[in-house]
Amino acid sequence: MIDPAELTAQLVKCPSVTPEEGGALVLLQDLLEGAGFTCTRVDRNGTPNLFARWGDQGHGRTFGFNGHTDVVPIGDPADWQHAPFGAERVGEFMYGRGTTDMKSGVAAFAAAAIDFVTQTPPDGAVILTITGDEEGDATDGTTALLDWMQAHDEQMTHCLVGEPTSPDYMGQMMKIGRRGSLSAWFAVEGKQGHSAYPHRAINPLSAMVRLMDRLASHELDQGTEHFDASTLAVVNIDTGNPATNVIPAKSSACVNIRFNDAHTGEGLSGWLRAQAAQVDADFGTATDVTIKISGESFLTPPGLLSDLIADAAEAETGHRPELSTTGGTSDARFVKNHCPVVEFGLVGKTMHAVDERVEVAQIHQLKAIYTRILQGYFA
Numbered sequence: 108m109i110d111p112a113e114l115t116a117q118l119v120k121c122p123s124v125t126p127e128e129g130g131a132l133v134l135l136q137d138l139l140e141g142a143g144f145t146c147t148r149v150d151r152n153g154t155p156n157l158f159a160r161w162g163d164q165g166h167g168r169t170f171g172f173n174g175h176t177d178v179v180p181i182g183d184p185a186d187w188q189h190a191p192f193g194a195e196r197v198g199e200f201m202y203g204r205g206t207t208d209m210k211s212g213v214a215a216f217a218a219a220a221i222d223f224v225t226q227t228p229p230d231g232a233v234i235l236t237i238t239g240d241e242e243g244d245a246t247d248g249t250t251a252l253l254d255w256m257q258a259h260d261e262q263m264t265h266c267l268v269g270e271p272t273s274p275d276y277m278g279q280m281m282k283i284g285r286r287g288s289l290s291a292w293f294a295v296e297g298k299q300g301h302s303a304y305p306h307r308a309i310n311p312l313s314a315m316v317r318l319m320d321r322l323a324s325h326e327l328d329q330g331t332e333h334f335d336a337s338t339l340a341v342v343n344i345d346t347g348n349p350a351t352n353v354i355p356a357k358s359s360a361c362v363n364i365r366f367n368d369a370h371t372g373e374g375l376s377g378w379l380r381a382q383a384a385q386v387d388a389d390f391g392t393a394t395d396v397t398i399k400i401s402g403e404s405f406l407t408p409p410g411l412l413s414d415l416i417a418d419a420a421e422a423e424t425g426h427r428p429e430l431s432t433t434g435g436t437s438d439a440r441f442v443k444n445h446c447p448v449v450e451f452g453l454v455g456k457t458m459h460a461v462d463e464r465v466e467v468a469q470i471h472q473l474k475a476i477y478t479r480i481l482q483g484y485f486a
Contacts, residue, residue: 109218111211111474112201112467114138116194118210119203123176125243128155131176131210135159135217135237142221144235149255154247155239161224162232164261169232170484171263172220173249173442174213174270175241178205179459186461199466206465208458212269213237215470219477229485234263241438249438253445265412266448267480268439271455272431277469278424278476282450283413284333284406284432285440286365289372290342291379293318294395299356311358312346314390319344319360321382327366327375333406334367334432367432372400402440406432407447416451419479423472451476 123129132155136146139159149156162169181191181204189195189202196202205211220233236256240248256262273279295315300308319341327337340363348355364375376398383394407413409430421427428451442448453473457463 109138109221111215111218112470114214114218115206115211115465115470116201118176118214119194119201119205120192121176122192123178123205123239124180125177126154126240127177128239129176132157132237132239135176135213138217139221139235142225149252151247151251154251156248156252157235157237158252158255158261159235159237160232160261161220162229164232167231168264169234169262170481171234171236171266171446172216173236173266173268173438173448174209174216175238175248175438176205176210176213177239177242178208178210179242182461188462196467199468200464201467201470202462202464204463206463207271207453207455208463209270209452211465211470212271212452212473215473216267216269216477219474219481223478223481227482229481231485233481234261238438245438245441249441253441256445263446265484266442266446267416267477268437268442268448268450269452270437270439270450271453271458272450273428273452273454275454275456276426277454277472278420278426278428279454280431281413281416281420281428282432282434282437282439283409283430284368285402285404285434285436286334286337286367286432287370287372287404288363288365288401288436289375290361290363290399290401291376292397293360293383294397295358296393296395297354297356297358297390300354302352302354305354308354309391310354311356311392312354314386314392314394315344315358315360317390318383318386318394319362321386322362322379327364328369331367331369333430334369334404337364337366337370339364366404368404368406370404372403376400402436405440405443407443407449412447412449415480415483416449419476419483420451422479423476
């Protein structure tokens, strides 16, 4: 029997801050290969990734797991009371970067999968896709694994992403979808002039303020069946102008939109550009708009996979998880193009925080839930 808490501790001791591998994937590969998994490193552009399969390719259905061993930076070490990569246990908690997000989730599933295929070999296959690029740009992580799988005819029938999903207690919530996300940068160009003679200048700040107000005050929607209302936040406005008597020539700003399934990234991009063009027409400015779509919204309709996870979580915790689409983005936004995907994991209260920590008992509980999921899936 694999102890998931001990495996979590070993992984936390690997300083795998994105994009460093830190020894975490090497550790997992050795463990999985020792249990009969076939492992392949799928590194791309310096990003470390691991693909592991137990069972014959193309034989029966395949249950997949997606997770990451990379972690965010620790910040100032002096702010930590416990060593960031020490996996120190104090009372009921284990401390360290990645204990919550999400080395404990990877450890719990790896332990569950190894014990499951060793003790009761299923009629089918189990796949783990573990990346070292979830906390970074995510351009060569899970996407690289999925590209490699497509090229090698590897297919998951269903997939579980082990991100922390519960706000307050174990079994509280699972994610059956995620909002889309895009950021837009606006560079408004006017004409510099003296503030005492504003008619001789074209003030980009006036145009920018009008544009930001138009965007922020617009109601994108009122929510959909499984999603809250979309949101737009102005996150930056800058001119770099220290003078009080000069109208600057340029101004820049950035907004971030989290959108539901009533929209697409392309549709919102068109709306943003149209708003900028309207303001330019009113003020005589010229606005350059740069847009990055981090992911589209998606939904895995409630059914077989969500019921299986809910049953397992309820059996171990006494709580039936709420079906949610809240929160930020995750690598499920890539997996959803491959197969149905649902996210379920630990309580996420301390992820990315100083003295990040996890209740050791919850790691064991998560392994038990993942074991029930595997048993139910191949029953």
